[in-house]
Amino acid sequence: MRKAVMISILLLLLVSVLPRALAQFGQLETSDEITVLRGDYSSGTVWLVNGGGFTYKVVSYQRFWVEDSEGNKISGFEFNISPHVFTDWSPKGRYSFSYNVSCPSNVSGGTYTLYMRFLAFTPDGSMYILFARIPLHVISEPLEFGAAEAYVQDRPGSSYALNGETIVVFSHVVNVGHRNVLAVGSVSLVMNGKTYFSEEKNLTLVPGDNLVKFEIPVGYDFPEGVYRVDYRIGYPGGVYTYSKEFPVRFGVKLVGLSLKSDEVAINGDNVAYMTLLSERVIDLNLTVEAYRDGELVSRTVRQVRVLGGTTVLEAPLPTNVSGEITALLRLSFDGRIVGEGNVTYRVSAPPVLENVSYERTADNEVTFRLTLSNPAGNEVQGLLAYRISTDGGVLYKDSIEQSIPPGTSEVTVQFEVPVGKTVYYEFSLMAAGETSSISGEFYLQPPAPPTTTTSPTPTTSSPSSTTPVNTTTTPGGGSRGTWIGLVVIVFLLLAAGAWYYTSRGQQKRKRVRPKPKRRSPLGRFKRPKKPEFKENKELPKKK
Incomplete structure (x- = not known):
């Protein structure tokens, strides 16, 4: 290091003494660039290449300056390198140095050129002045x-x-x-x-x-x-x-909505199918609201899980009310509607036998009133069956076809039934594949026997045949002979009247076709026989 410093000092002294005309010029090349922020500093490494055809024994850095694009020198920069001296620098050889450059804050951002001057000597003592040009980029912002x-x-x-x-x-x-x-x-x-x-x-x-x-x-x-x-x-x-x-x-889309059945029996099963395309796994709320004639009849909310890909959800539909039902199906998440649609279907309710009442219209005649209900919107054909019986057996049993109009209707039937006995009845209506039945029993109280009062009446007797009758009398207020005479007179008068009426009727009576027996509109009824009581004409003989 000390030797390099001494060499640099000697070179400087020699350059100051030798005239400029004796020096030759050369070029050092570089592909590196220097970037510095104005008002700040920058450091780095630059590689230089000996672009001449000579080998330099000693190359020493002298000074630098900065010029803008128009060749004007810009002052205020500081530039230091290390090392300053390079030895045995052959052609195309590369040397590097470390630098530290400071830029004043008043310099505008842009591209400048940093010039470096070196003094070089060849082994034969020739002197060269070498220049290196390094692009210098000044950045205005950090x-x-x-x-x-x-x-x-x-x-x-x-x-x-x-x-x-x-x-x-x-x-x-x-x-x-x-x-x-x-x-x-x-x-x-x-x-x-x-x-x-x-x-x-x-x-x-x-x-x-x-x-x-x-x-x-x-x-x-x-x-x-x-x-x-x-x-x-x-x-x-x-x-x-x-x-x-x-x-x-949202990632979930309702792409299809269909029904299992367009028409279903009341309380039957019906389902709406909702086809979803989903890009995620998520839990949604499924709301089903059913309306009939604009009135809400059912509302259910349940949570369903939707998987990625294609998902088909089954939404049960209410069938507990009859008529045309419109169901609104809605998928939501936290109050946000993801998809919705509606379906319409018909719930068919069969006619039913709602009520059976009866009324006694005669001593042995009962009128039944059957109340039929048809919730459908059209007339329905049904089969009405009945069975009337007592403990002794079946009185009437049959079935008839019946047209049942929409709404509520009434059918009236009459039967002759025995009095004084418990009568059992059962009516059944079979329509639209359903059967409804009502049964019961009743008891007709026999009518009370009439009360007869006999008063003595003076009559005129006529000759007639008489039959002796044993009569028991009760003693009264007159003599016994008088009462016996009165009784005999009355009896003779009654016998004479009966004989006269019978003989006259045989002369004038014409042959008349007997009236038909009264029959029940719903079956035949065999009138019970009247009870017979045997009457003895004579008192029992004493043995």
């Missing part, structure tokens, strides 16, 4: 912004985001200076002029590389559409902005 990027977290290759996911936007910022730089970063998510998310934070950018990152949550309440991500970093020396569009969708 921050260099890398390109920002935005992606969907957990799905970085996706061109769209789903509700509930997170969009990440980031960039690298290089602080080329040697002091911290304060900046402000912000991000926002905007659609149709409305901001759905925004965030701002203060940044301290240290020398070197800095990663600036924001996360944008896409809420489940965000409507579907195309959003724009706006990203910004600002500081006193400038601002960097970045924007990117992101379509947002």
Whole structure:
């Protein structure tokens, strides 16, 4: 080291003594560049190449200066290198040196040229003045912004985001200076002029590389559409902005809605099929509201799980009421409607036998009133069966076809039934594949026997045949002979009247066709026989 210093001193003395005309000029080449921030410093390494055809025994650095693009010298720079002396520098040989350059703060940013002058000697003692030209870039601001990027977290290759996911936007910022730089970063998510998310934070950018990152949550309440991500970093020396569009969708779509059956019997099974295309696994609420004639008749809510891909959901439909039913099916998540549709189906209710009442219309006649209900909107054919019986057996049993109009109707039937006995009845209606029955029993009280009062009446007797009758009398207030005489007279008068009426009727009576027996409209009824009582004409003889 000491030897190199001595050589440098001797070369300087020699150059100051020798005339300039004796020196020759050469060139040192470099492909390196120097970058420095104004008001700051920079350090690094530069490689120089001996571009001449001579070998230099000693090459010594003398001085530098800086010129702009127009050749004007710019003052205020400081430039130091190490080492200063290079020896045995052959043609095309390479040497490097370390540098430290300081730039004044009043220099405008741009590209300048830093000139270096060297004094070189060949082995034969020839002297050369060598120059090196190094591009010098002066940076006016300390921050260099890398390109920002935005992606969907957990799905970085996706061109769209789903509700509930997170969009990440980031960039690298290089602080080329040697002091911290304060900046402000912000991000926002905007659609149709409305901001759905925004965030701002203060940044301290240290020398070197800095990663600036924001996360944008896409809420489940965000409507579907195309959003724009706006990203910004600002500081006193400038601002960097970045924007990117992101379509947002929920990720579950209702693509089909169908019915198991367009018509079903009341209390039968009916199901709506909902076909979904899903890009996620998520739990949704399924609401089924059923309406008849605009009136809500049923509402159910249950949670369903939707898997990725194609999912078919089965939604049970109410069938407990008859008529035309419109069901509204709705899929929702936290109050947000994901998909909805409606289906219409008919619930057919068969006619039913609602009530049976009866009324005694005569001593041995009962009228039944059958109440039929047909909830369908059209007339239905049915079969009405009946069975009337007592403990002794079946009185009537048959079935008839019956047209049942819509709504409520009444059928009336009459039967002659025995009195004084328990009568059992059973009516059944078979229609639309369903059977409804009502049964019961009743008892007809026999009518009370009439009370007969006999008063003595004076009559005129006529001759007639008489039959002796034993009569028991009760003693009264007159003589016994008088009472016996009165009884005999009355009896003779009655016998004479009966004989006269019988003989006259035989003369005038014409042959008349007997009236038909009265029959029940729903079957035959055999009138019970009247009880017979044997009457003895004479008193029993004494043995």
